[in-house]
Amino acid sequence: MKSISSVRLTGLFLILSLLSITARAGFPNPDKPTVLITGANASHGLAFAEEYAALDWNVIATCRSPEKADRLNALASTHANVVVETLDIIDDEEIAALAKKYNGVPIDVLLNNAAINAFRFGISRFGKMDYDWFEEILEVNIIGPLKVSEAFQANVEMSEQKKIIAMTSTGGSIGTLEVPINIGYRTSKAGLNMAMKNYAIYLQRKGVIVGIIGPGTVDTEDYMNAADPTSVPRNYQMMMKAGRLVPRTAIDDMIALIDSMTMEDSGVFYQWDGEVLPW
Numbered sequence: 434m435k436s437i438s439s440v441r442l443t444g445l446f447l448i449l450s451l452l453s454i455t456a457r458a459g460f461p462n463p464d465k466p467t468v469l470i471t472g473a474n475a476s477h478g479l480a481f482a483e484e485y486a487a488l489d490w491n492v493i494a495t496c497r498s499p500e501k502a503d504r505l506n507a508l509a510s511t512h513a514n515v516v517v518e519t520l521d522i523i524d525d526e527e528i529a530a531l532a533k534k535y536n537g538v539p540i541d542v543l544l545n546n547a548a549i550n551a552f553r554f555g556i557s558r559f560g561k562m563d564y565d566w567f568e569e570i571l572e573v574n575i576i577g578p579l580k581v582s583e584a585f586q587a588n589v590e591m592s593e594q595k596k597i598i599a600m601t602s603t604g605g606s607i608g609t610l611e612v613p614i615n616i617g618y619r620t621s622k623a624g625l626n627m628a629m630k631n632y633a634i635y636l637q638r639k640g641v642i643v644g645i646i647g648p649g650t651v652d653t654e655d656y657m658n659a660a661d662p663t664s665v666p667r668n669y670q671m672m673m674k675a676g677r678l679v680p681r682t683a684i685d686d687m688i689a690l691i692d693s694m695t696m697e698d699s700g701v702f703y704q705w706d707g708e709v710l711p712w
C-alpha cells in the first residue's frame with residue numbers, strides 16, 4: 434500500500450505538470466479554459482476571439498496572415514490571455530507545426546470558424562460554374578476543418594470540456610433548400626455537416642462533443658446600431674431590410690450554446706439560437 438506522503442507527492446507532481454503545460458503555452462489564466470479559433474482575424478472569428486477574451490478564457494487566435502491582422506493584434510496587445518498564431522487550415526506543414534507547438538496543452542473548445550464564405554465570390558449558378566473555385570471551397574470548408582480537428586484532437590481529449598465545434602451554415606441544409614444558387618458554398622457546408630456528423634459518432638467513445646452550428650450572418654460590426662445608418666455598407670443595409678442580419682449578441686448566444694452542450698448535442702445541426710435545423 435502506498436504511503437500518504439507518496440500519494441501527496443504524486444498529486445503534487447500532477448498539478449505541477451498541468452501548471453507547467455499551461456505556462457509553456459504562455460497563458461496567464463492557468464485555471465481558465467482554452468479555445469483555439471481558426472480565421473480569428475475577421476468578422477465572426479474576430480468577434481469570437483473578442484468575446485472569449487472578455488470572458489478571461491485563454492485564446493489561441495489563429496489566422497493566415499498575422500502581420501495583416503491589425504484588429505486581432507490590437508486585441509492581443511490589450512489582453513495577455515490572447516495569443517495570435519499563424520494557421521492556414523489547408524497547409525499541412527503549418528497545421529503540423531502548430532500542433533507540435535501546443536503538444537500537451539489542453540484545448541477545451543476547438544472552434545473551426547475559418548472558411549471561404551459565399552459572399553466573397555458572388556453567386557455560383559448552373560451554367561456559370563467556376564469549377565476551380567468549387568474545388569477550392571470544398572478543400573477549405575470541408576477538408577480544412579477536419580485536418581485541423583484531427584491535428585488537435587489529442588489536445589481536446591485531454592481538456593475538461595472536450596468540444597470540437599464546426600461553424601457551418603443554414604445554406605448547408607438540404608431539407609430547406611428551395612432556390613438553386615450558391616451551389617459551391619452550400620455543397621461545402623452540407624459536406625462539412627456530413628463529415629462532422631461522422632466525426633461526432635467516432636468521437637463519442639472518447640467523450641468528445643462535436644458541435645455543428647449555423648451562425649447566420651452576425652452583425653459583427655454592430656451596424657444595426659450605427660449612429661449614421663447611411664454609413665452602413667449597402668449589402669448590410671439590404672440584409673437588414675430583409676431581416677437577414679443577426680444581432681451581434683448572437684456571438685454570446687453561440688458561446689452559451691457551446692457552453693451548454695453535452696454528449697446529447699453532439700452531431701446535432703444547430704442554428705445560432707439553439708433551433709435544431711434539418712439536414
Ligand SMILES: NC(=O)c1ccc[n+]([C@@H]2O[C@H](COP(=O)([O-])OP(=O)(O)OC[C@H]3O[C@@H](n4cnc5c(N)ncnc54)[C@H](OP(=O)(O)O)[C@@H]3O)[C@@H](O)[C@H]2O)c1
Nearest residue numbers: 472475476477497521522546547548550600601602649650
Ligand atoms: N457571414 C455569413 O453570412 C455566414 C453565414 C453562415 C455561416 N457562416 C460561416 O461562419 C464562419 C465565419 O464566417 P465569416 O462571415 O466570418 O467569414 P469571412 O468574413 O469571409 O471570414 C472568413 C475567415 O476565414 C479565413 N480563411 C479563409 N480561408 C482560410 C484558410 N485556408 N485558412 C485559414 N483561414 C482561412 C479568412 O481569412 P483571410 O482574412 O486570411 O481570408 C477569414 O478570417 C464561416 O465558417 C462561414 O461559412 C457565415
